[in-house]
Amino acid sequence: MSISPETTNYMIAGYAVFFLVFTFYIVSLVVRWSNLRRDMHILEDLEIDNKS
Amino acid sequence: MNKKPVILLVLDILSLVFLAVAAYLALSYAPMEATMGNVQKVFYFHVANAWVGMLGFISAGVAGIAYLRSGNPKWDIVEVAAVEISLVFFLIAILLGSIWARPAWNTWWTWEPRLTTAAITEMIYLAYFMLRNGIEDPNRRARFSAVYTLVGAVSVPITFMAIRLFRTIHPVVIGSQSAQAQGGFNMSPDMEVAFFFSLFTFTIIFADLFWHRIRLGNLANKTEELKLKVME
Numbered sequence: 001m002s003i004s005p006e007t008t009n010y011m012i013a014g015y016a017v018f019f020l021v022f023t024f025y026i027v028s029l030v031v032r033w034s035n036l037r038r039d040m041h042i043l044e045d046l047e048i049d050n051k052s
Numbered sequence: 053m054n055k056k057p058v059i060l061l062v063l064d065i066l067s068l069v070f071l072a073v074a075a076y077l078a079l080s081y082a083p084m085e086a087t088m089g090n091v092q093k094v095f096y097f098h099v100a101n102a103w104v105g106m107l108g109f110i111s112a113g114v115a116g117i118a119y120l121r122s123g124n125p126k127w128d129i130v131e132v133a134a135v136e137i138s139l140v141f142f143l144i145a146i147l148l149g150s151i152w153a154r155p156a157w158n159t160w161w162t163w164e165p166r167l168t169t170a171a172i173t174e175m176i177y178l179a180y181f182m183l184r185n186g187i188e189d190p191n192r193r194a195r196f197s198a199v200y201t202l203v204g205a206v207s208v209p210i211t212f213m214a215i216r217l218f219r220t221i222h223p224v225v226i227g228s229q230s231a232q233a234q235g236g237f238n239m240s241p242d243m244e245v246a247f248f249f250s251l252f253t254f255t256i257i258f259a260d261l262f263w264h265r266i267r268l269g270n271l272a273n274k275t276e277e278l279k280l281k282v283m284e
Contacts, residue, residue: 004084007091007155014094014151015079018101018144025140029264036271043278050282 060267063260070253074100074246082246085237092237094152096246099225100254102145102170106208107258108138109177113205116198128194129269131201132184137261139177141254146170157221157234166222169211176204 078096085092112134119127149167150160161167180200187193215222221234225247239247 004086004089005155007089010091010151010155011079011093014091014148015075015097017147017151018097021140021144021147025261029261029268033264033268033271036268036275040271040275040278043275043282046282047278 060260060263063256063263067253067257067260070249070256074250074253077246077249082243083240085243087237088156091152091155094148095225096250097254098145098148098152099247100250101141101148103251104254104258105138105142105145106212107255108134108141108262109173109201109208110205111262112138112201116201116205119194119198120202125190125194125273126270128197129273130266131197133262133265133269135177135180135201137258137265139174141258142170142174142177146174162221164222165214165218165220166211169207169214173204173207173211176207180204 074096078093082093082096084090112131115127115131115134118124119131146167149170153162154160180197183200184193184197187196214220215224223234223237225237225239
């Protein structure tokens with residue numbers, strides 16, 4: 001009977017890399033969205049000031 | 053524009069739930085492969101990430117054609133969204149492949165046809181953003197980018213077919229493989245469940261992120277337009 005090699009650490013590393021990069025990308029989307037929303041609000045206020 | 057559509061919210065929830073189920077199926081439900089041990093379980097997410105990476109690069113090419121035909125800037129936003137998301141997924145696929153290769157091939161990296169073509173594809177689309185950053189005129193930038201994604205899309209079928217056309221050590225799980233292939237295995241029915249569910253899950257995640265990224269692109273455009281208007 002053959003014994004399977006112990007490669008669990010590589011499996012853990014693989015899934016850790018996936019969740020790390022994936023989470024990083026999701027966070028980058030959220031940060032960019034909230035920055036743009038903030039800029040949009042500032043610009044809308046400036047536009048109202050310009051008109052008045 | 054700013055209010056999130058209900059369907060997108062449903063897609064967000066489905067993506068999270070399916071991702072958890074896919075991880076469970078890959079890590080716990082699918083049996084351990086006898087020759088490689090637990091590292092084989094990386095394969096489920098590796099292939100799924102590569103699949104959505106390629107799907108996005110092809111989508112970018114289609115958006116490029118749509119832009120060149122119509123000249124509508126919304127296709128430029130779609131194209132950028134597809135390339136950006138695919139770059140991330142394809143990078144993950146390459147990293148997971150490298151981690152799998154260490155115990156399977158006794159090396160992190162080797163310049164065999166699949167790894168080489170995958171690395172070239174990733175670099176082609178990294179260069180896409182360098183090209184965009186180098187062009188100031190939005191119309192010219194969109195036109196050049198559209199042509200670039202069309203040319204770049206050629207690398208996708210080449211990467212996909214590399215393990216089927218050339219003598220390579222990279223295994224082919226579906227279809228016949230080269231005699232030099234190392235680390236191949238036959239999928240049991242339980243493994244097939246984990247494999248196909250992962251493919252399905254990442255397709256849903258891709259659709260979800262694609263939609264989010266397009267919304268981000270639209271918001272960026274609106275902000276830019278308003279900025280120009282306020283500065284006048």
